[in-house]
Amino acid sequence: RKEVEQDPGPFNVPEGATVAFNCTYSNSASQSFFWYRQDCRKEPKLLMSVYSSGNEDGRFTAQLNRASQYISLLIRDSKLSDSATYLCAPNSGGYQKVTFGTGTKLQVIP
């Protein structure tokens, strides 16, 4: 089973909409996770960390559901600039390899 799995999308949403997508993980021992965004032909950039208490940063909210082993990312008031691929990854502590899911592609349309 893959370490993390994501719906590749694409999710096409109108500007101003609220959109959410999940990332399921297989290792029940994982304590925290990261959400990254990757623009086309660019490197991934850290969006936010996710701990058991969740995390909120402006229009972005991330939650961790241990019982069902998934993390979620909610984006409110979508902007055109939010169009990207969103990747999740477990925080392996830095010295162990980490594999990424396929990412979820978000396309915000005017």
Next chain:
Amino acid sequence: GAVVSQHPSWVICKSGTSVKIECRSLDFQATTMFWYRQFPKQSLMLMATSNEGSKATYEQGVEKDKFLINHASLTLSTLTVTSAHPEDSSFYICSAIAGTAYGYTFGSGTRLTVV
């Protein structure tokens, strides 16, 4: 913040030649770096884990003799694609972690085109 500098950003080379890609951690020491490859519209694929002062650990299916990794110092890891062929054309990205609070910091990537 943590910065990983990757060079070159893009390179075009002839089939059969070798290409070296460098990744440097600018403001932190990286005992471990990770090398990924990404084909168009596909996900990041981990190729190998680079460890300072020791041999790299390669993922299954990645040829260690073709993709040479050297991590001779705490701030520099290099990936050399030897005898490159058109099917090696891809986006190569390195990453390292400065601390768990920062997550994985990625280099800006190298777009390799083999003609």
